[in-house]
Amino acid sequence: MVGLVLGSFGFVFGLPVPSPSNAYTVPPNWNSALTADILWTVSPILLVKKIRGARPVHLSDYLMILEATLYPVLISIGSQAFGIPRVQGALRRWSINSNPARIGAVDLIRDARRAQRIVKMLTGIGGNCLVRSLTLWTMLLRRSLSTELRVGFRKRDGRIEGHAWLEHEGTPINEAISETLTYQPYDHPMNYDYLRSHL
Numbered sequence: 001m002v003g004l005v006l007g008s009f010g011f012v013f014g015l016p017v018p019s020p021s022n023a024y025t026v027p028p029n030w031n032s033a034l035t036a037d038i039l040w041t042v043s044p045i046l047l048v049k050k051i052r053g054a055r056p057v058h059l060s061d062y063l064m065i066l067e068a069t070l071y072p073v074l075i076s077i078g079s080q081a082f083g084i085p086r087v088q089g090a091l092r093r094w095s096i097n098s099n100p101a102r103i104g105a106v107d108l109i110r111d112a113r114r115a116q117r118i119v120k121m122l123t124g125i126g127g128n129c130l131v132r133s134l135t136l137w138t139m140l141l142r143r144s145l146s147t148e149l150r151v152g153f154r155k156r157d158g159r160i161e162g163h164a165w166l167e168h169e170g171t172p173i174n175e176a177i178s179e180t181l182t183y184q185p186y187d188h189p190m191n192y193d194y195l196r197s198h199l
Contacts, residue, residue, distance in 0.1 A: 071135040
């Protein structure tokens, strides 16, 4: 949960918190490959076997694991020192001219999320939902795959809760649809760097 940190951005930028009572529908086109990958992570034993050579490990895998380790730390430190808008802007400028991946979007998303889970399991590095989403957003953008950062709110037990996740072509890719449906998101993707430049 982003909680007060995420909520504060809405108030700082003058954005109203979406009403949790409004329904938000996501197209039910969750790709079977992504679903299978989620099931794959249920067993730590399978994950360890995967790392130890159950499949070939390529340079791109190591690079993703390195990025999934470094980005959360840099994003967390940078956001506290300079703010999320400047951090996202720097990540965008750094990623925009990178080479496209040689695999399809579904496989690319699967591999990037897998790298995040490996790092989380082995090091504990991950961050809150906003940091995790910005990490994945950067990893994919560096491989020329554009995604949308979504931010939503819900009311639970008398409290307003905030959450961030990533979507590709309208489908959440780092959060279950059943979970995102419990939040009322902003009508537009949250590009904090663009938002800051227009204030």
